[in-house]
Amino acid sequence: MAQRFYDTQSAQVRDFVPLTEGQVSLYYCGATVQGLPHVGHVRSAIAFDILIRWLEATGLRVTSVRNVTDIDDKILEKSAASYGEGFTADGVYLEREPWFALAYRFEQEFTRAYDALGVRRPTYEPRATGHITEMFELIQRLIDAGHAYPATDDSGDVYFDVRSWPRYGELTRQRVEDMQDAPDADPRGKRDPRDFALWKGHKSGDPDTASWASPWGRGRPGWHLECSAMSTKYLGGTFDIHGGGLDLRFPHHENELAQSAAAGDGFANFWLHNGMVTFEGEKMSKSIGNTISPHEMLAMARPQAVRYFLGQAHYRSQLDYRPTSLQEAEAAVERIENFLTRAQQALGAETPTAGPDDVTPSGTRLAGASAGSADRADRGLTLADRAPAAFRAAMEDDLNVPQALAALHEAVRAGNTALSSGDLESVGALLDQVRAMTTILGLDAVPNSGDGPEQSSPELDALDQLVRSQLEARAQARADKDWAAADAIRDALAGAGIVIEDGADGARWSLA
Numbered sequence: 220m221a222q223r224f225y226d227t228q229s230a231q232v233r234d235f236v237p238l239t240e241g242q243v244s245l246y247y248c249g250a251t252v253q254g255l256p257h258v259g260h261v262r263s264a265i266a267f268d269i270l271i272r273w274l275e276a277t278g279l280r281v282t283s284v285r286n287v288t289d290i291d292d293k294i295l296e297k298s299a300a301s302y303g304e305g306f307t308a309d310g311v312y313l314e315r316e317p318w319f320a321l322a323y324r325f326e327q328e329f330t331r332a333y334d335a336l337g338v339r340r341p342t343y344e345p346r347a348t349g350h351i352t353e354m355f356e357l358i359q360r361l362i363d364a365g366h367a368y369p370a371t372d373d374s375g376d377v378y379f380d381v382r383s384w385p386r387y388g389e390l391t392r393q394r395v396e397d398m399q400d401a402p403d404a405d406p407r408g409k410r411d412p413r414d415f416a417l418w419k420g421h422k423s424g425d426p427d428t429a430s431w432a433s434p435w436g437r438g439r440p441g442w443h444l445e446c447s448a449m450s451t452k453y454l455g456g457t458f459d460i461h462g463g464g465l466d467l468r469f470p471h472h473e474n475e476l477a478q479s480a481a482a483g484d485g486f487a488n489f490w491l492h493n494g495m496v497t498f499e500g501e502k503m504s505k506s507i508g509n510t511i512s513p514h515e516m517l518a519m520a521r522p523q524a525v526r527y528f529l530g531q532a533h534y535r536s537q538l539d540y541r542p543t544s545l546q547e548a549e550a551a552v553e554r555i556e557n558f559l560t561r562a563q564q565a566l567g568a569e570t571p572t573a574g575p576d577d578v579t580p581s582g583t584r585l586a587g588a589s590a591g592s593a594d595r596a597d598r599g600l601t602l603a604d605r606a607p608a609a610f611r612a613a614m615e616d617d618l619n620v621p622q623a624l625a626a627l628h629e630a631v632r633a634g635n636t637a638l639s640s641g642d643l644e645s646v647g648a649l650l651d652q653v654r655a656m657t658t659i660l661g662l663d664a665v666p667n668s669g670d671g672p673e674q675s676s677p678e679l680d681a682l683d684q685l686v687r688s689q690l691e692a693r694a695q696a697r698a699d700k701d702w703a704a705a706d707a708i709r710d711a712l713a714g715a716g717i718v719i720e721d722g723a724d725g726a727r728w729s730l731a
């Protein structure tokens with residue numbers, strides 16, 4: 220079966236054929252960094268992380284972009300309302316935390332949360348404030364094409380002219396007449412109340428630092444424009460997939476599409492939207508105040524269980540948080556881990572299973588990459604090929620993670636049966652399948668400590684590579700039953716203050 224995705228724009232499940240063979244370009248909307256992340260934000264990022272991991276597992280090269288909205292009304296409001304939180308670099312106390320400092324502080328909190336839950340960093344993570352020039356260019360193209368105009372009052376705003384663009388409403392299949400008014404400006408300066416702001420003129424009371432000189436006067440960009448400018452800068456005028464939460468479909472994505480298409484860009488070939496995390500049925504949202512932070516969840520359960528919980532539903536489904544949710548996720552993770560432990564023990568030292576990919580400096584219990592992965596790659600097998608057919612079929616079918624997890628648990632069950640009957644050949648094969656599946660779902664990528672890859676540094680990465688090569692040589696020595704050589708490597712590492720631990724999920728190293 221070919222890869223298929225549900226495309227929100229056509230409201231159909233369509234075959235996915237990348238625009239450039241072998242490559243995928245993906246843009247997904249990141250955070251407006253106005254406050255701490257909640258698990259709804261992280262669920263969205265995990266959904267796209269799984270998508271990227273899966274596409275890469277099938278052999279595709281993915282270029283991913285996730286923006287940071289670091290200028291916005293809400294950021295300015297939070298800054299204005301902050302009190303006693305700001306310090307300059309020399310420790311001088313500021314009464315208000317400047318908006319740009321507040322935005323950078325919360326951006327780091329998002330990064331920390333993503334790292335703690337194994338969301339890989341995107342290829343590019345552009346900030347809106349770094350792309351003002353690209354936004355000017357896009358506005359100018361729209362004005363030149365007759366689809367945008369400076370406000371007819373003295374606000375300094377520039378609006379998109381929805382009536383000039385007959386395709387407006389195509390993403391959410393709405394008629395202009397039925398649409399809500401755009402709330403982002405005084406309707407007196409607009410041709411139509413639904414016209415939305417591309418550029419917002421500087422208002423008295425806004426900090427001077429929050430406005431840029433533009434051909435239309437000082438001001439700042441509209442949110443929708445930011446994503447159009449950044450996605451096409453990094454991915455080109457036409458790219459494969461645009462993602463984000465379902466709550467962004469209208470007006471945000473509708474308006475992005477209108478701006479880019481009216482400026483002459485093909486824009487996204489597929490639109491993928493993740494469902495909301497809800498709390499007692501209601502969207503988890505800062506404005507409602509019903510949020511749970513990743514930090515709070517990590518205090519209740521291991522990161523592996525939190526990742527499992529946030530990634531387990533179909534990405535398009537709503538995911539409701541209930542008090543028992545994390546215990547259920549923990550039980551599922553333990554079932555998988557128990558099989559991995561018992562399988563490794565049963566296979567024992569006779570079959571060294573610690574391939575180079577199994578070794579991480581911080582160590583993971585759900586180690587995913589497998590025994591002999593290098594040789595399988597030599598034989599032209601992708602990671603996806605190593606997963607069972609039922610798993611692959613589920614992932615090809617619009618990323619059906621619940622069914623893919625059913626295949627994972629089925630392999631664990633079969634593995635436990637093989638263990639009971641002493642069928643070690645099947646145990647080995649199933650172990651490899653389970654590891655491929657946990658790797659694809661990113662379950663093995665979660666750091667044990669909530670602090671995540673922050674511990675990494677160029678020095679640590681270099682050391683990690685060196686130690687890995689030593690561990691690879693040691694694994695080979697053990698495979699050759701050259702115990703003296705294996706021990707000598709271990710002793711040399713110990714002499715350098717590096718402790719090796721042979722765990723159920725491979726060899727790990729740490730500094731003594």
Ligand SMILES: Nc1ncnc2c1ncn2[C@@H]1O[C@H](COP(=O)(O)OP(=O)(O)OP(=O)(O)O)[C@@H](O)[C@H]1O
Nearest residue numbers: 248249250251259260263463464495496503504505
């Ligand atoms: N409860 C949620 N469940 C799933 N995804 C969410 C949820 N809330 C936000 N997202 C997604 O997270 C990404 C970043 O969101 P953004 O910073 O725009 O948050 P937001 O929607 O303004 O959040 P809030 O409503 O809490 O202020 C977007 O793709 C958004 O759709």
Ligand SMILES: [Zn+2]
Nearest residue numbers: 248249446471
């Ligand atoms: Zn966006």
